[in-house]
Amino acid sequence: MDDPNFRKPSTDHTGPVTAGHMQSSLAHSNYSRTGLTTLKISPAFYFDVEIEGAPSDLRDAVAQSQYYLENDKLGRLVVGRGANDTTAFATAMTLSKLTLSLASRAAVEPISSEAVKPLGTRSEEYALNIPADGSAATLTANSTLGLYRGLTTFNQLFYYYGGPFRGLGLDTSRHYYPVSDIQRTLDAMSWVKINTFHWHITDSQSFPLEVAQYPELAINGAYSPQEVYTASDVQYIVKYAAARGIDVMMEIDTPGHTAIMAAAYPEYVACFEASPWAFFSGEPPAGQLRFALPEVTNFTASLLTNIAKTLPSHYFSTGGDEINKNCYADDYPTQQQLKRTGMTLNGALDTFTQTTHGALIVQGKTPVVWEEMALDWNITLSNETIVMVWISSADAAAVVEKGFRIIQAPSDYFYLDSGAGEWLGDNPTGSSGPFRTWSEAYTFDPLANLTEAQYELVLGGEQILWSEQSGPQNVDPIVWPRAASSAEIFWSGKQPTGAALNVTEALPRLHDVRYRMVQRGINAIPLQPQWCAFRPDACDMYAWFGT
Amino acid sequence: MDDPNFRKPSTDHTGPVTAGHMQSSLAHSNYSRTGLTTLKISPAFYFDVEIEGAPSDLRDAVAQSQYYLENDKLGRLVVGRGANDTTAFATAMTLSKLTLSLASRAAVEPISSEAVKPLGTRSEEYALNIPADGSAATLTANSTLGLYRGLTTFNQLFYYYGGPFRGLGLDTSRHYYPVSDIQRTLDAMSWVKINTFHWHITDSQSFPLEVAQYPELAINGAYSPQEVYTASDVQYIVKYAAARGIDVMMEIDTPGHTAIMAAAYPEYVACFEASPWAFFSGEPPAGQLRFALPEVTNFTASLLTNIAKTLPSHYFSTGGDEINKNCYADDYPTQQQLKRTGMTLNGALDTFTQTTHGALIVQGKTPVVWEEMALDWNITLSNETIVMVWISSADAAAVVEKGFRIIQAPSDYFYLDSGAGEWLGDNPTGSSGPFRTWSEAYTFDPLANLTEAQYELVLGGEQILWSEQSGPQNVDPIVWPRAASSAEIFWSGKQPTGAALNVTEALPRLHDVRYRMVQRGINAIPLQPQWCAFRPDACDMYAWFGT
Known part of the structure; x- marks a missing residue:
């Protein structure tokens, strides 16, 4: 992954999402609850696979998801590519992991085995739950195939939000x-x-x-x-x-x-x-x-x-x-x-x-x-x-x-x-x-x-x-x-x-940055006479003329 | 006296000067040897009066001379006021004192007493000797009146050469x-x-x-x-x-x-x-x-x-x-x-x-x-x-x-x-x-x-x-x-x-000054890339075009 401080990968359009795809025969019966709360994906994000004897193709699928997460650079398809999401980001919580597990008593079989079962006997449904605060996100299913479908959805929920x-x-x-x-x-x-x-x-x-x-x-x-x-x-x-x-x-x-x-x-x-x-x-x-x-x-x-x-x-x-x-x-x-x-x-x-x-x-x-x-x-x-x-x-x-x-x-x-x-x-x-x-x-x-x-x-x-x-x-x-x-x-x-x-709004903050730098041993130049630094706007040229 | 480093008082037109004014009756019989060697007068210059029981009006005259020396600001009456004497000054020796003494067996009388003696009995002659190297300058006479006349001459020999x-x-x-x-x-x-x-x-x-x-x-x-x-x-x-x-x-x-x-x-x-x-x-x-x-x-x-x-x-x-x-x-x-x-x-x-x-x-x-x-x-x-x-x-x-x-x-x-x-x-x-x-x-x-x-x-x-x-x-x-x-x-x-x-002549010297300042802890700015500092003229714009 890029320097974590350089990129700010994020889920967007996530939030409290519970998506259960239940597919049987040709009848679709879905239940889902979605939200718009923005979450950031931690640079240290990982998939926690809590499945004993997880098959290698499930492991591969997880690795693939990790790769997508780190390498997809899809920006939001909106004008400005999400540049206006700054406010949402400022308060966004962080998603640090997604825990994958199978329902109790589910058989642990390779995806490739599940995928070739006869229609009607395959279990592709999953439950993806991502709370709005980013904690305890889970993906559960009755089969590795269900987990795979759930991973696919997860992999469509995040957008690249490149830190400039x-x-x-x-x-x-x-x-x-x-x-x-x-x-x-x-x-x-x-x-x-x-x-x-x-x-x-x-x-x-x-x-x-x-x-x-x-x-x-x-x-x-x-x-x-x-x-x-x-x-x-x-x-x-x-x-x-x-x-x-x-x-x-x-x-x-x-x-x-x-x-x-x-x-x-x-x-x-x-x-x-x-x-x-x-x-x-x-x-x-x-x-x-x-x-x-x-x-x-x-x-x-x-x-x-x-x-x-x-x-x-x-x-x-x-x-x-x-x-x-x-x-x-x-x-x-x-x-x-x-x-x-x-x-x-x-x-x-x-x-x-x-x-x-x-x-x-x-x-x-x-x-x-x-x-x-x-x-x-x-x-x-x-x-x-x-x-x-x-x-x-x-x-x-x-x-x-x-x-x-x-x-x-x-x-x-x-x-x-x-x-x-x-x-x-x-x-x-x-x-x-x-x-x-x-x-x-x-x-x-x-x-x-x-x-x-x-x-x-x-x-x-x-x-x-x-x-x-x-x-x-x-x-x-x-x-x-x-x-x-x-x-x-x-x-x-x-x-x-x-x-x-x-600039008028920024100057007092920049004075603060500069004086703090000096305290820390950086010989930063003064921007104005010290008299001005203590009196926001008093050394503006035009403010007092009202222009 | 001014800050000695600010003023550079100097004798000028002095040098090995021996001026004996012998005045008797109306006949003038003078002997003098003059020179053009430039001498600087030390900021600590003083008159050394080696006369036991020197009368107060001689002391006053000496004090007056000291005052003139410190306060006369007469520049040389030449174009540039002596600014062209730089070279002479660079090698000039320093005059640190002038020793005043009376000839042996001379009576020690106030100037004011000597000055009113009948013509023919007054002794106004003196010997002012200022060697070219500034050492052992002496003023001797047969009377305090002679010393006074000699001081007067001395007081006409120096010019103010104000350090800018x-x-x-x-x-x-x-x-x-x-x-x-x-x-x-x-x-x-x-x-x-x-x-x-x-x-x-x-x-x-x-x-x-x-x-x-x-x-x-x-x-x-x-x-x-x-x-x-x-x-x-x-x-x-x-x-x-x-x-x-x-x-x-x-x-x-x-x-x-x-x-x-x-x-x-x-x-x-x-x-x-x-x-x-x-x-x-x-x-x-x-x-x-x-x-x-x-x-x-x-x-x-x-x-x-x-x-x-x-x-x-x-x-x-x-x-x-x-x-x-x-x-x-x-x-x-x-x-x-x-x-x-x-x-x-x-x-x-x-x-x-x-x-x-x-x-x-x-x-x-x-x-x-x-x-x-x-x-x-x-x-x-x-x-x-x-x-x-x-x-x-x-x-x-x-x-x-x-x-x-x-x-x-x-x-x-x-x-x-x-x-x-x-x-x-x-x-x-x-x-x-x-x-x-x-x-x-x-x-x-x-x-x-x-x-x-x-x-x-x-x-x-x-x-x-x-x-x-x-x-x-x-x-x-x-x-x-x-x-x-x-x-x-x-x-x-x-x-x-x-x-x-x-500027072209000065730049290498200024580089030297700057690098030396840096050595001594002054954060002086570089004037050119260091490559240039080591190669006089290599970073001139016009020199290589011959203009």
């Missing part, structure tokens, strides 16, 4: 963050119920991840031997996160954002440290994987597989943003390969992506990519691929138009690094985007410009800290409490378009 | 900073040779300063009893700063920025918490001293005096920014008083300012004010008043045009709080100025738009952190290493207009 993706992204390549800083960040994430740590662990500047099969990457690519996440560091962080309800979605950005891999595999990287860097790359140093080469594709697939299989998450990001074509225009190995195969650069990227994604899918991972992979290149992505929107909130519509599920990480609302100004060494008057305040982020409408039918494609969103100008020194104040904004947007469910959350 | 004001401003009212945070900030200031801590200690939101004579101000005006700087805290901070070469220039902002004084003295404050605040004040809460009332003027003069006299600095800021006239338009006590006296609001402010400044001047303090006092109001400020430019760098010219000395703290270059976005509670799309990067600050030209004759009026400058959205949690990353920019601008001397400092 509520993430925080952190880039640990431009600057390294010691494990303790990540732990502290995970603690704070858990306090605002963020459920995904999007770990952009490597980039062009450093490769701080120890990979058992490819040790040279970190040995040659990390800033220093101390600035490495060892395999055990990663496992520690994953477990630390999981214990706090947080799934770790790692990203190994490819084929761009990989320059430093040249330190270990120079033959795999084009235009490494080419000059002027701005022609070849979004930022220094230049350098991208030679994805047209089969050996690079195979290496990358193997690298991603080796990393992904150590991680429990269902999700793994392969990046795919900002691939610079100039890098390959004069790259001899790339051009030679394209000429030899008659492929275009686009075609080569398609092959590369399908190969690397295929390897991840084999590992049970859902590939996650940045928006350019869906919008800028003509390549085939698996329908399951999740696309992260970053360049602009305006791009979400184009991505969902292609049918992909998206994670909203738009730079114009959610980039935590924005506003720190130009960092290039000789451009003192250069500008960068403005600082995105908590309240600006809070006004983000995740469903803007989408049709109702597309709403279900919005999985959630995240704020993200790119670390060109950040490190352990400022991670707390630059992230907190701002990152609580998206956490609340996606916890509160998708808002109908146009109904932005109310 | 290199400050850091911190607002401790919008949020309180524990003493330990201020200590840590002072440590970092000392590492970049900042010489003034401009302590904006109180404002409208809280009054965290314990004043012995007015304890209610802190008791009722601090955020909490724990968020108070006690008298001993202040003394501790002042001494801690002084030991690190830092003068503490405190600011009690008046008559605006005083709302919270109403918590102790409601009758002294107009429009307290009036609504809508934006009509009455730059930010909430509204409230300003009723400066037209004599009792408020007297109270303020007494308050400032009581605070200032506990502080060793020669400088004390009375603020004076952002006085809002609407606050007084319907304020009954103010209007009644203006009517009774026939005064205008401007006239009342003039009286208030002259009274409060007069009280400070009596305490030996030089008043410092914000630019509005010089530009927006028609009031009489003492010529000694120092004016801080903040609204815009463009305002400096207008202030020096009025003959005032200025400290450059322009918000468009030096405001460290800029870029944090709108903090009002209901204005999520509101903007504030951009973040001022270290390099943008570094391009500030302190002499822009001034004439050469006005250059001497620029005392220096400071970067400043207003604390609406800052506190102990982010003081390190929001201040450091950015505040090093102004420190270097003013340490390096006033640059000729147009010759901005070179």
Whole structure:
């Protein structure tokens, strides 16, 4: 099952349900009592089979039910896919088990034996009783066949109510963050119920991840031997996160954002440290994987597989943003390969992506990519691929138009690094985007410009800290409490378009969150003068004007 | 003497000087050897009078010389007032004392007796010997009158070479900073040779300063009893700063920025918490001293005096920014008083300012004010008043045009709080100025738009952190290493207009400063990805294009 804190599986349309199907000959005589009370199915839900010598096909049927429960992702067939059930969920009790038993004196026979008995002698009726408070749910019948029919009904009563993706992204390549800083960040994430740590662990500047099969990457690519996440560091962080309800979605950005891999595999990287860097790359140093080469594709697939299989998450990001074509225009190995195969650069990227994604899918991972992979290149992505929107909130519509599920990480609302100004060494008057305040982020409408039918494609969103100008020194104040904004947007469910959350209502609560964080050792920035924090609305601009 | 680290008094045009004036009758027979070696006069310089039974008028003359040395502020009469002597100063030795003695067997008589002896019998000649290395400087003569003449020459050899004001401003009212945070900030200031801590200690939101004579101000005006700087805290901070070469220039902002004084003295404050605040004040809460009332003027003069006299600095800021006239338009006590006296609001402010400044001047303090006092109001400020430019760098010219000395703290270059976005509670799309990067600050030209004759009026400058959205949690990353920019601008001397400092040259050094700060426990922000920090110029935008 997914991280239990990420999914919120639930029965819906259950409640005090007693369904007795009595079928004899062609006459149907049913008795049932149903209800509309919502119940949540516990992540630890199990079927308690209290039948001595239960036949193996009954056990199989139970296992199948468990599988359906964990893997069916059927949303409610209503507008918004159940997003309006938030209130019902808030008070819902939890169903922890269903006890299966046979009536006393019933014979314990395999389903397969019961199923072939002559009509009139089969016992298919069952009693499924699920009290509204979720306690003591039972399924009883006179035969294993009756239990099987009852299980089938049970398996039709639950709906997937996916907890939205509520993430925080952190880039640990431009600057390294010691494990303790990540732990502290995970603690704070858990306090605002963020459920995904999007770990952009490597980039062009450093490769701080120890990979058992490819040790040279970190040995040659990390800033220093101390600035490495060892395999055990990663496992520690994953477990630390999981214990706090947080799934770790790692990203190994490819084929761009990989320059430093040249330190270990120079033959795999084009235009490494080419000059002027701005022609070849979004930022220094230049350098991208030679994805047209089969050996690079195979290496990358193997690298991603080796990393992904150590991680429990269902999700793994392969990046795919900002691939610079100039890098390959004069790259001899790339051009030679394209000429030899008659492929275009686009075609080569398609092959590369399908190969690397295929390897991840084999590992049970859902590939996650940045928006350019869906919008800028003509390549085939698996329908399951999740696309992260970053360049602009305006791009979400184009991505969902292609049918992909998206994670909203738009730079114009959610980039935590924005506003720190130009960092290039000789451009003192250069500008960068403005600082995105908590309240600006809070006004983000995740469903803007989408049709109702597309709403279900919005999985959630995240704020993200790119670390060109950040490190352990400022991670707390630059992230907190701002990152609580998206956490609340996606916890509160998708808002109908146009109904932005109310910043005035949220501010006192966010002050509370922030002061509590400070008490717990997080250096979260103040949002207003302390005078204001103690006086809700006294520091509003418009409230007192009545506008 | 001023804080020895603030002033750098110096002899100039001294060096190995031996000047013997032998005057007899009308015949002048002089012997002198002069040099151009620059010497610095030690802050601890003293006259060592090795004369048994030295007469009191010689002692007075020596005291007078000491006074001149400490108080003459004559700059060199050259373009730039000696700003180009930086190189000479870098290698200059220090003169620590001048030993005065009489030739053996000379009679020890008062100057006043020697001075009235008949011509031909007076001994006015002396020998003043100041070696180029500053050691063993001597003044010898045959009479006290000769010594007096020699002292006079000595008193003409030194020039004031004021070390520029290199400050850091911190607002401790919008949020309180524990003493330990201020200590840590002072440590970092000392590492970049900042010489003034401009302590904006109180404002409208809280009054965290314990004043012995007015304890209610802190008791009722601090955020909490724990968020108070006690008298001993202040003394501790002042001494801690002084030991690190830092003068503490405190600011009690008046008559605006005083709302919270109403918590102790409601009758002294107009429009307290009036609504809508934006009509009455730059930010909430509204409230300003009723400066037209004599009792408020007297109270303020007494308050400032009581605070200032506990502080060793020669400088004390009375603020004076952002006085809002609407606050007084319907304020009954103010209007009644203006009517009774026939005064205008401007006239009342003039009286208030002259009274409060007069009280400070009596305490030996030089008043410092914000630019509005010089530009927006028609009031009489003492010529000694120092004016801080903040609204815009463009305002400096207008202030020096009025003959005032200025400290450059322009918000468009030096405001460290800029870029944090709108903090009002209901204005999520509101903007504030951009973040001022270290390099943008570094391009500030302190002499822009001034004439050469006005250059001497620029005392220096400071970067400043207003604390609406800052506190102990982010003081390190929001201040450091950015505040090093102004420190270097003013340490390096006033640059000729147009010759901005070179950011490309400075960046590697600033990286070094920043990484060293981090080693010492200051959470200074990274300026670039670490990859860049290790590779000077590799992350320049234009360098590789050759533009």
